[in-house]
Amino acid sequence: MSHSDSTDTTGEIEPGHTGVTRRTIIRTGANAAWAVPLITVATTAPALAASGSAPSIRITNHGIIRHRAKHRFTVHAQVTNVGDGATTAPVVLTLTMPKGTKQFALRPVDYGSSGHGWEGPSDGGPNDGPWTWTFLYTPKVASRATTTLLEFVLHVHPHHRHMREGYGEITFNAMTAGSHGAPSHTSVLAPHRSVSKVAAK
Numbered sequence: 001m002s003h004s005d006s007t008d009t010t011g012e013i014e015p016g017h018t019g020v021t022r023r024t025i026i027r028t029g030a031n032a033a034w035a036v037p038l039i040t041v042a043t044t045a046p047a048l049a050a051s052g053s054a055p056s057i058r059i060t061n062h063g064i065i066r067h068r069a070k071h072r073f074t075v076h077a078q079v080t081n082v083g084d085g086a087t088t089a090p091v092v093l094t095l096t097m098p099k100g101t102k103q104f105a106l107r108p109v110d111y112g113s114s115g116h117g118w119e120g121p122s123d124g125g126p127n128d129g130p131w132t133w134t135f136l137y138t139p140k141v142a143s144r145a146t147t148t149l150l151e152f153v154l155h156v157h158p159h160h161r162h163m164r165e166g167y168g169e170i171t172f173n174a175m176t177a178g179s180h181g182a183p184s185h186t187s188v189l190a191p192h193r194s195v196s197k198v199a200a201k
Helices: 030-051
Strands: 057-067 072-081 091-097 109-114 131-137 150-155 169-175 184-188 196-199
Touching: 057 169, 057 184, 072 091, 072 169, 131 150
Parallel strands: none
Antiparallel strands: 057 072, 072 150, 091 131, 091 169, 109 150, 169 184, 184 196
């Protein structure tokens, strides 16, 4: 799949397509596992910026694909390093979903993720929202290179009588050590419409 960094993609795929779950990563020692990369980002950024060959990341492929079972969605994303230097720490990708309407007002179920080199997600947060899932891409990303595709399957509450009315959205954010945060992207999560917005930081 190939997408521009501000294009959302909507389509239909078979409901049996799910990724390999990675929930076991965060079952034990979750706080320590996810806190370390964020501390690294904060403490190493100034040194890399001074080197003149720092990474600079952008979300270059993102979107939501609706399954034929309309209450299940696959969220996908890739991140490109457009800087002159390779990454020296994991790329941190967060997906944030505020409480929406109708079937999107209830916490969605995580059906697992897939993508070589990606780890996660974190557990999503409180039942009453907002919900945030964090993923780490651990391989080094060379200058002008792109991560593998992350696919994350979510199952929303099947209020069938409201399927044409519900509204939700997911915001994509990415960061890594030594790079300014990538511009965020927001995709609408609704069965019959799809809109993408880009918000520069």
